[in-house]
Amino acid sequence: MKILVCISHVPDTTSKINFTDGDTKFDTNGVQFVINPNDEFGLTRAMWFKEKQGASVDVVNVGGAETEPTLRKALAIGADSAIRVNTEATDGFAVAKQLANVVKDGGYDLVIAGRESIDYNGGMVPGMLAAMTGANFVTNCIGLEVDGTNAKAVREIDGGKETVSTTLPLVIGGQKGLVEESDLRIPNMRGIMMARKKPLNVVEPLDVNAETKAVSFEKPAPKGAVKLVDADNIDELVNLLHNEAKVI
Numbered sequence: 001m002k003i004l005v006c007i008s009h010v011p012d013t014t015s016k017i018n019f020t021d022g023d024t025k026f027d028t029n030g031v032q033f034v035i036n037p038n039d040e041f042g043l044t045r046a047m048w049f050k051e052k053q054g055a056s057v058d059v060v061n062v063g064g065a066e067t068e069p070t071l072r073k074a075l076a077i078g079a080d081s082a083i084r085v086n087t088e089a090t091d092g093f094a095v096a097k098q099l100a101n102v103v104k105d106g107g108y109d110l111v112i113a114g115r116e117s118i119d120y121n122g123g124m125v126p127g128m129l130a131a132m133t134g135a136n137f138v139t140n141c142i143g144l145e146v147d148g149t150n151a152k153a154v155r156e157i158d159g160g161k162e163t164v165s166t167t168l169p170l171v172i173g174g175q176k177g178l179v180e181e182s183d184l185r186i187p188n189m190r191g192i193m194m195a196r197k198k199p200l201n202v203v204e205p206l207d208v209n210a211e212t213k214a215v216s217f218e219k220p221a222p223k224g225a226v227k228l229v230d231a232d233n234i235d236e237l238v239n240l241l242h243n244e245a246k247v248i
Contacts, residue, residue: 038114076187092124142177
């Protein structure tokens, strides 16, 4: 079984986010980048298939040379090789088109993507990728088993879980729960050393026009000051909740 894991290069959630050029571009200065958390769950599940079923695992990213440390981390976790499509990730449609080309060229049986990236939260790429490659698709995936060409996936739905059976080729949009958080892989020294020798192939992009464009970004408004009320002054608390907060 050939597995391709899509890796997004995203800011760490602890990074301070700023914008430049009149709030039209993301400022990368001083920002720490990591593997998208949803993709990390998918990569760990792919490692299980590699170890238990002998699957081969490649990782792919659409981005510039600045994303290569993130791909090298994925190689250190255990992926066999990496592919970087040498173009900026502009919008979901353009990214899906580039990834579809990689999938078709590589003949992959299973593509594991995060259900969404934590930077723009578009959640569009996995579904479009499945449509472009003619593969089956399951999103919000929190469980996956593969037996030959048959697959069983568990997905999160409102109020519960849904188990579906399908066949390969398959694209999934994975998320937290696909593996236990305690099972997430951390690169060790041996993995880091081996990653330096693993292939990281740079491929030139297709000529694709982005269908959407970010016009501007806006940070959430700063939170207002907190009023502290003495624990014994219940009347004042009720008054504030009724007349200022207007919640009662």
